[in-house]
Amino acid sequence: MGSSPSTLERHGYTVVRELGQAVLVNSKDGDQCVIKKINLREETGKGSGNTDVCDAVETLLGLSHPHIVKHKTAFADDEYMYIVSEYCSGGDLYQKIKEQSEKREAFSEEQILDWILKICMALKYLHDLNVQHGDLQPKNIFFTEYGMIRLGEFGEFNERARQAGSTKDGALSYISPEILDGKTHDEKSDIWALGCVLYELCMLKSAFSAESTVKLIPKILNGSYPPLPHNISHNLQQLIEETLQTDPGKRPLAGEIIWKPFVLSFLTARSEKSIDELNDNLVKLRALADGLEKVHYGATVGSLTGGVIGAAGGITSIVGLILAPFTLGASLIVTGVGVGVAVAGGATAGISNITNMVNQSTDRKNIRSIILEFQEKMNSVVICLQHITEGMEELKHQISLKNEQQSPSGGTIVKVGTRVSRGLGAVPELVRLLQVANMGKVAAQAARAVRVAEVATGVFSAFFVALDVFFIAMDAKEIHNIRTTKASEADDMKSKLVLQSPEATDSDSGADQEPKSETMKFVKKIRETADELQMSLDELKEIISFIPKLPDIDA
Incomplete structure (x- = not known):
């Protein structure tokens, strides 16, 4: 993570191991947590200022929903803002899809609906607060040690926490057509990403994939994805069709899905x-x-x-x-x-x-x-x-x-x-x-x-x-x-x-x-x-x- 161990130690955290752009720690109470950091000096250099960072962190800390990763606390030193969240030891949805694909076994429709609707409830909660996720994909959907599904890794926060030179691996496949057209991300963009995740749960492969970015972008802009087989229920097929409309106005809101x-x-x-x-x-x-x-x-x-x-x-x-x-x-x-x-x-x-x-x-x-x-x-x-x-x-x-x-x-x-x-x-x-x-x-x-x-x-x-x-x-x-x-x-x-x-x-x-x-x-x-x-x-x-x-x- 590259942070000063003394800062974490002063706040009662012991480093266990690195987790990509984050670090897994043990708290003084024995709980495992994940800590991410934001470089405050870089944010100031971008012109956003520390006030924007504090506002974003305050929003995260204020979220309370059974299907959203819990952000517990935050603290800062002279250089970084540190955000502490719960550790979801059950892995992520990307891993579960990969395991299922390797076994060549489809998820049951009951399981697909259970997961996708809980994420949809989390999105409705966020959208009602005028908060967008901004980076919805299987790698950002987690499971606790007892199997509860959690939505985490919010897009805006990840952008601030991402180290220089790193990229959003695979995220392009979940970006909506309007974003590629240069428009602003909104709640309907989250719904597009939800449709991509739903398709992937049904088919065990991405709705939009190609050998290169140049070939991938036209597929997303045209909403061109492989057709679903007949064994997928009409309800799920219709839901995928509605959420993957290239016109954002034709996509349902999270509440309308529920x-x-x-x-x-x-x-x-x-x-x-x-x-x-x-x-x-x-x-x-x-x-x-x-x-x-x-x-x-x-x-x-x-x-x-x-x-x-x-x-x-x-x-x-x-x-x-x-x-x-x-x-x-x-x-x-x-x-x-x-x-x-x-x-x-x-x-x-x-x-x-x-x-x-x-x-x-x-x-x-x-x-x-x-x-x-x-x-x-x-x-x-x-x-x-x-x-x-x-x-x-x-x-x-x-x-x-x-x-x-x-x-x-x-x-x-x-x-x-x-x-x-x-x-x-x-x-x-x-x-x-x-x-x-x-x-x-x-x-x-x-x-x-x-x-x-x-x-x-x-x-x-x-x-x-x-x-x-x-x-x-x-x-x-x-x-x-x-x-x-x-x-x-x-x-x-x-x-x-x-x-x-x-x-x-x-x-x-x-x-x-x-x-x-x-x-x-x-x-x-x-x-x-x-x-x-x-x-x-x-x-x-x-x-x-x-x-x-x-x-x-x-x-």
């Missing part, structure tokens, strides 16, 4: 599926609480009696059966712990092993990732529900316009309505559903979904606080309690532990008594969090039930 009947039907079904997946995650979260409770019980028994933790109810079962399917990166419990050598029927684990276990920063990060994944997916569902309700309202409005047009005193339907409502007249069932739908109630569900997300945000925040408290306070309190108990009541406790269940180990006074150990406090918090999130999911499922189910349309 409001298409077949898209709304897809988003509704996808939201229902996502809620089912999130319910599965809550089952695993509760299993995590049960597993931690068993480890706590086993550690207490082992420290008081000199015994060992059995594999059936201890660390081995948690790692193998509970955490492995859904923790990210290194496994919780085992990482950096040195729990001992596995033996037939059990594993040795002294109290010092447990102490080391709970203090591992990677353990805290992995538990946090479980909740962050849930949070991001839930936010994505809420965004989908908002777009669905907006689309329903728009479609009903277009039906009203069509009815007015058919009356003697009616006017004409605007181009926007024509694109959104194309084919409505041929689908009587859809028209009937929208005519009888109570759009007031439907619209109220979008606001209700936002409130659900706000409540869930509070739940997530409280859990993160409890998580930090657990990992900070566990050592001294847990070991002190165990050693004190061992010294004063060893014989008495030994007899009780033979008879007690794990749930009874922490308290003799009943389930309602506040647990004394930090482990059991955290177990209780996990279960409370799971119950609260369950209520949020149940409410989202109820919200979806209010939305009219549109028929599948391929027209």
Whole structure:
């Protein structure tokens, strides 16, 4: 990256490796981030000034959408402005297309629609803020470690951050005809690039390619791309045709794409599926609480009696059966712990092993990732529900316009309505559903979904606080309690532990008594969090039930 390591170090970042025009770093909290820099002196020399740079950076930092890369913070020294963003360790869309092409396997249409519509939602969010992406292509579409798609690498910012002499590798294939004609980039230029990405997902090759730039430019100007095969659905073919119109005025807006009947039907079904997946995650979260409770019980028994933790109810079962399917990166419990050598029927684990276990920063990060994944997916569902309700309202409005047009005193339907409502007249069932739908109630569900997300945000925040408290306070309190108990009541406790269940180990006074150990406090918090999130999911499922189910349309 060529930046002074001391600048990054002063702000708590340790360089891991170079990433092209950026650098991968570890923060002081153990999170991996990406840092790009802008040469402030060069910007001043170009006449743009530092104020323009600060405004651009402020815009990036203000963006908040589940399908846009998060820009966390920024800082500067005498020469550079540094922008810190999240690291998407799942690779980019270019890599996924390349891998699929090498396997000669097409993406499913469900997968294509899921990805392209989430990027379209991100574009609508940007365009509503009067922000254009400016460099939309597969290399700038990323995936997080748990598969969430993110739009990043904004064009204007990349131009400022790009080193002298470097070029936009392959970007010409995604540039719209009007840009080649010397016109200014706008939101319709982003839609052209979206169409290019959609075509590439369907065909596993670029819509516009040639041996040289001289041969490529005429193809783009004429909108000349290889025809799609008949096995591509009519809906996708029509969407590609509309987004790759050489006349920007004929291309749909991002919102018009989302409001298409077949898209709304897809988003509704996808939201229902996502809620089912999130319910599965809550089952695993509760299993995590049960597993931690068993480890706590086993550690207490082992420290008081000199015994060992059995594999059936201890660390081995948690790692193998509970955490492995859904923790990210290194496994919780085992990482950096040195729990001992596995033996037939059990594993040795002294109290010092447990102490080391709970203090591992990677353990805290992995538990946090479980909740962050849930949070991001839930936010994505809420965004989908908002777009669905907006689309329903728009479609009903277009039906009203069509009815007015058919009356003697009616006017004409605007181009926007024509694109959104194309084919409505041929689908009587859809028209009937929208005519009888109570759009007031439907619209109220979008606001209700936002409130659900706000409540869930509070739940997530409280859990993160409890998580930090657990990992900070566990050592001294847990070991002190165990050693004190061992010294004063060893014989008495030994007899009780033979008879007690794990749930009874922490308290003799009943389930309602506040647990004394930090482990059991955290177990209780996990279960409370799971119950609260369950209520949020149940409410989202109820919200979806209010939305009219549109028929599948391929027209």
